[in-house]
Amino acid sequence: MNLFLPDESATLEFAGRVFQALPSGCLVFLRGNLGAGKTTFVRGCLRAAGFSGAVKSPTFTLVEEYTLPDRSLFHFDLYRLNDPEELEWMGIRDYFRSDTICFVEWPERGAGLLPEADLEIRLTLEKTARRAEVSAHTEKGRELLAQIAMG
């Protein structure tokens, strides 16, 4: 699935659409360079979930947690990670549960230790607009992708 997102509100709206389709227990990778809109995408998901507070960049803290009415959302940023082994020190396995949704920015820094993502969203900058490419890597992910594509 490949989508052109002309502005920020389009990114937020698209993120909301993806989020509505996600059941608990999902893992989503967000790829893209600095400024590609990864955290903006997570903000769109949280807005769709009814969360109206600040969605801070997790670069400094590595992970930000959001408690939603029915589940928890974890927003990771592995940008600062040097060695994937550091994920073990963070207790990464404790986050991926059936009652959470996890978004991981810079998953390549955790290669080998992160499980396969259900969905992967790659954001690229096209002038001031963005392009989103969504791919599925699990059976659950393929079902979700079909659902999202149908709108």
Place this chain on the structure above:
Amino acid sequence: MYVLGIETSCDETGVAIFHSQQGLLSHHLYSQVKTHADYGGVVPELASRDHVKKLIPLISRALSAAGIDKYRVDGIAYTAGPGLIGALLAGAAVARSLAWALGIPSVAVHHMEGHLLAPLLEPDPPEFPFIALLVSGGHTQLVEVEAIGRYKILGESLDDAAGEAFDKTAKMLGLGYPGGPEIGRLADEGLAGRFVFPRPMTDRPGLNFSFSGLKTHTLTTLAATSSTRQDKADIAAAFQEAVVDTLLIKSQRALEETGLVRLVVAGGVSANRRMRKKLHEMGREKGYRIYFPRLEFCGDNGAMIAYAGCQRLLAGHAEPLEIRARPRWPLSDLLPP
């Protein structure tokens, strides 16, 4: 009262001895910036291990520089949060255990309280109440400070911290880490006004910040040039001017809205020369007094923790035996000593 202060919330190991009457007696800092520079940021586990290695030698040095031995210490203050959990625990465990072994009290200090009290270590310190602008790699906040422990958050960054914006913009321009000093140096060679960056959220009421959008602006501006050194210098100047102006506009607004006349600026970004100059100019023009910590206490350090801890220990604060660290800890949760 002799207080040993220990700071390990991120990538600096800071140790200091503060005396309640004599003031600051010694302070030592070990910076891991070189270790982390290759990675473009802090590596959390590496940071924790480094703190463990450096703390005891630094404590010994600080004690001997202050001319006392450890049995003269009356209390130990340590940073308990916010910060990286492993790094915080390294300092907390050493501080709490040492206090237990010496039979003296220890007190958990909030890292940002340390920063906002840092200018009180200077001669001619600010009186309460004042507005504090806290700007670092992890935080951007405007706080109304009524007294020690009475803090009201007036505004904060909704996305990237100001220091983080400097780091990421530096990375986009191919500069090193930490980004603040690198951008500041390059901006000096830049042509002011060739590019004009937006001042995010200054056109609407409120005291919150948003620096995330500046990344896109940097990228699109850079893409439209041929990326020469001069192009990058001009972009660095435009970016720095936008961040400094935004911080200035919101600080001035906080002073106007509260009717306060003193502004304390602290945290790593408060070392930025352009910001110091423009804030001092604003103060002279509007009749505000602006306070900065000395340059070496803008970033993380043990002196501010020893000072903040001393104020709390003097009021009788002491922690139970548990070792406490809180990676997320809102400043507004604090109570006066």
